[in-house]
Amino acid sequence: MSTFLGGLGTVLGLELRQRVRGVAWYVLLGTFALVVAGATLMLWLSISYANTGGGYLFSTIIFLVLLLGTLVAPALSGNAINGDRDAGALATTQVTLVSTGQLVLGKFLAAWTAALAFLVVALPFLIFSVALGAVAADTIVTAVIVLAIELGVVAALGVGLSGVIPRPLFSVVTTYLAVAALSIGTLIVFTLGGAATQSPMKTTYIGIDYEAGTDFGAGPQFDGPPPCLDPMITTSTQPRYDYYWGVLAANPYLVLADAAAGSFDRNGNPTDLFGAIASGVRSAQIPPDLDVTIDECAMYDAKGMGEYETPEQVYDRTVPTWFVGLASHVLLGAGALLWGTSRTRTPARKLPKGSRIA
Amino acid sequence: MTRTRHPASYREDSGTARRHRCTLPFPESAIVTNAPPADIPPDRAALSEGITVTGVSRSFGGVHAVRSATFTAEPGAVTALIGPNGSGKTTLLLMLATLLRPDGGSIRVAGFDPVTHPAEVRARMGWMPDILGSWSTLSVRATLEITGRLHRLDRATSATRASELIGLVGLDELANQPTRVLSRGQKQRLSLARSLVHDPSVLLLDEPASGLDPSARVDLRVLVSRLAAEGRTILVSSHVLSELDEMATAAVYLEAGTTASADRIAATRTSTRQWRIRSVDPSRLPAALRTVGVPPDRVSVDALGTLVSVSGEADAAALLSALVASGASISSFAPAVGDLEHTFLDLRRTEES
Incomplete structure (x- = not known):
């Protein structure tokens, strides 16, 4: 075991020295720090009026790290194996005592570490947001862990695909496409799917016969219950997002939001972006009412117009999906790594078309 | 001369023995190998x-x-x-x-x-x-x-x-x-x-x-x-x-x-091959070759010397002793092309034919 870890550590160190460390890398991290600093300043100014604590600031920075991490990780990991092969530096590593598993895993850990560097850079700003108050400890822990896993998934996808696809350019692009499919593709499928699958909806409207009332200049008044008009029935269609909400479970941003949500104020409103996104997305689980009766006549004396659900109520009566999404991501990443490993294993039985082994 | 040695044992005694072997310039003495140390277990002979x-x-x-x-x-x-x-x-x-x-x-x-x-x-x-x-x-x-x-x-x-x-x-x-x-x-x-x-x-x-x-x-x-x-x-x-x-x-x-099989390589050893001969007095060389009985069609001259077609090393040795005996002052007597090249080219010839 210690020989395995030793070899793994050597590959990790080599990868970090060879691939990551450099002036451009530090410039990138510095730029990211400036972006987060700017976002922090503006959000801080805006929330200081509302006095809602640091929840929104914290969650926004976490999402920024996820965004930047998923934008950079494919570029850092997507040519880890085939790039080495192109440079003639893969086979010379493979004839040493390091195993293919150690090699691929070491490259994955290096790419993951590089993506996590963004989280480290964002750390001062995260601490600042927590210092503003009202960020629950479990939100912090869950958000950071899920964020780290999601960045690891992107790194694993990149390294795995770089072992499967011979050309570095195509494996990097494929990794980006996979990330885009999860981040944006799921939203598109959800939206288009819902819009394309519509159900007929019957709306019955029972109005009040205002003509029957007496008017003293301040609107019609009735003695007792108002006389009702005949029910008016209209038909329309309603998009069925409730058929497609499962697709959103695969979205890394929503996985993060759904996992870290749960913090609401006493009015039932979310105290951070996680809760706002999670309750909004989870409301798609509720099927639309396809036989709506709006009885204005009966509700004339009632206090409110129908029941209004707070985001917290929506959140509480729907099911969480983040662990399904997260588990599928982890499986995807692990599968990519295994696939990449099996294609990189030596002595090689078959070679990708047009590829040189060295 | 071969010598049995285990790489690991090399690492362990990273002292004088290795340093002696691995420094430039290479003294000729370094080529001479020592007898294998007695403490090497027999299975390491593999x-x-x-x-x-x-x-x-x-x-x-x-x-x-x-x-x-x-x-x-x-x-x-x-x-x-x-x-x-x-x-x-x-x-x-x-x-x-x-x-x-x-x-x-x-x-x-x-x-x-x-x-x-x-x-x-x-x-x-x-x-x-x-x-x-x-x-x-x-x-x-x-x-x-x-x-x-x-x-x-x-x-x-x-x-x-x-x-x-x-x-x-x-x-x-x-x-x-x-x-x-x-x-x-x-x-x-x-x-x-x-x-x-x-x-x-x-x-x-x-x-x-x-x-x-x-x-x-x-x-x-x-x-x-x-x-x-x-x-x-x-x-x-x-x-x-x-x-x-x-x-x-x-x-x-x-x-x-x-x-190429061993037979085919052996066959090239006896195939005709040119040897380059140089003499201190090149003008006397053609006469000397005639004297020892080399037909003129097996002799040619290039800028570096006289080329004679010979089949096999035994033939070459016989030719050399005959020339020396005839009094020709031979300064150089060697194959015109290297051994490897001769074998390689000869194998290609037989392959094509």
């Missing part, structure tokens, strides 16, 4: 088994890169792997280097099968590829140190080994430069040093001299001869035959993926 290849084939899709390769490379010898471009030399070396799985046949490198026991082979085999790849941003020293670490040497051993090898291949001034600034020849030296990091008992060198200047070639030749004299098995591929002629003690001929 480590100096060299290379045995039997009926190996490998194809890529419809292309048969290697059809049938059979040969052995003995410890203590420098075996040349000779063949034209595209004859399957690199594919064969890749299979020996545990990187490529043969379709058929069997391979033993240092006593182990590269397919079933790649780790055992890798611990005992050094490979210098024909592609000059390196970790471009790492320094020469770091490259060698990390290669040592990948071979499970500890940190201190890797560092000392790197320093030794930098001296051995003469990259001292560039030791701390990133490898991307190296020239082609310097990358060749780095590649050679990298293949020696774990002190392998079998060395596979794929076109090691390409890109080297003449003095570096001499260094390489001396180094390779010395490594062989230490009991290592060395297989060198090249299509530059003159450079192999100077260091190879045995040869394997590969053409269109097939190694």
Whole structure:
């Protein structure tokens, strides 16, 4: 075991020295720090009026790290194996005592570490947001862990695909496409799917016969219950997002939001972006009412117009999906790594078309 | 003369013995090997088994890169792997280097099968590829140190080994430069040093001299001869035959993926071959040749001397003693083309006919 870890550590160190460390890398991290600093300043100014604590600031920075991490990780990991092969530096590593598993895993850990560097850079700003108050400890822990896993998934996808696809350019692009499919593709499928699958909806409207009332200049008044008009029935269609909400479970941003949500104020409103996104997305689980009766006549004396659900109520009566999404991501990443490993294993039985082994 | 030695024992006594072997310039005395130490257990004799290849084939899709390769490379010898471009030399070396799985046949490198026991082979085999790849941003020293670490040497051993090898291949001034600034020849030296990091008992060198200047070639030749004299098995591929002629003690001929059989190689030994003769007094040489009975149609003259067609070494020896006896002042009497080249060209001729 210690020989395995030793070899793994050597590959990790080599990868970090060879691939990551450099002036451009530090410039990138510095730029990211400036972006987060700017976002922090503006959000801080805006929330200081509302006095809602640091929840929104914290969650926004976490999402920024996820965004930047998923934008950079494919570029850092997507040519880890085939790039080495192109440079003639893969086979010379493979004839040493390091195993293919150690090699691929070491490259994955290096790419993951590089993506996590963004989280480290964002750390001062995260601490600042927590210092503003009202960020629950479990939100912090869950958000950071899920964020780290999601960045690891992107790194694993990149390294795995770089072992499967011979050309570095195509494996990097494929990794980006996979990330885009999860981040944006799921939203598109959800939206288009819902819009394309519509159900007929019957709306019955029972109005009040205002003509029957007496008017003293301040609107019609009735003695007792108002006389009702005949029910008016209209038909329309309603998009069925409730058929497609499962697709959103695969979205890394929503996985993060759904996992870290749960913090609401006493009015039932979310105290951070996680809760706002999670309750909004989870409301798609509720099927639309396809036989709506709006009885204005009966509700004339009632206090409110129908029941209004707070985001917290929506959140509480729907099911969480983040662990399904997260588990599928982890499986995807692990599968990519295994696939990449099996294609990189030596002595090689078959070679990708047009590829040189060295 | 061969010598049994285990790589690990080399590492443990990192003291005087190794330093003696691995410093430039190479004193001739270093080539002389000592008797094997008595404390080496008998089972380690297997480590100096060299290379045995039997009926190996490998194809890529419809292309048969290697059809049938059979040969052995003995410890203590420098075996040349000779063949034209595209004859399957690199594919064969890749299979020996545990990187490529043969379709058929069997391979033993240092006593182990590269397919079933790649780790055992890798611990005992050094490979210098024909592609000059390196970790471009790492320094020469770091490259060698990390290669040592990948071979499970500890940190201190890797560092000392790197320093030794930098001296051995003469990259001292560039030791701390990133490898991307190296020239082609310097990358060749780095590649050679990298293949020696774990002190392998079998060395596979794929076109090691390409890109080297003449003095570096001499260094390489001396180094390779010395490594062989230490009991290592060395297989060198090249299509530059003159450079192999100077260091190879045995040869394997590969053409269109097939190694030439011993019979065919033996046949080339007796085929007609030109020998170049130079005399202190060239004007008397034609008369001398006539006197000893060489027909004029077997004699030609080029700028470097007189060429005589001779079949086999015995014929040549007889001709030389006859010429000397006839009083011709012979200053040089040698084959016009190198042994390897003659065999190689002759094999190609018989192949075509």
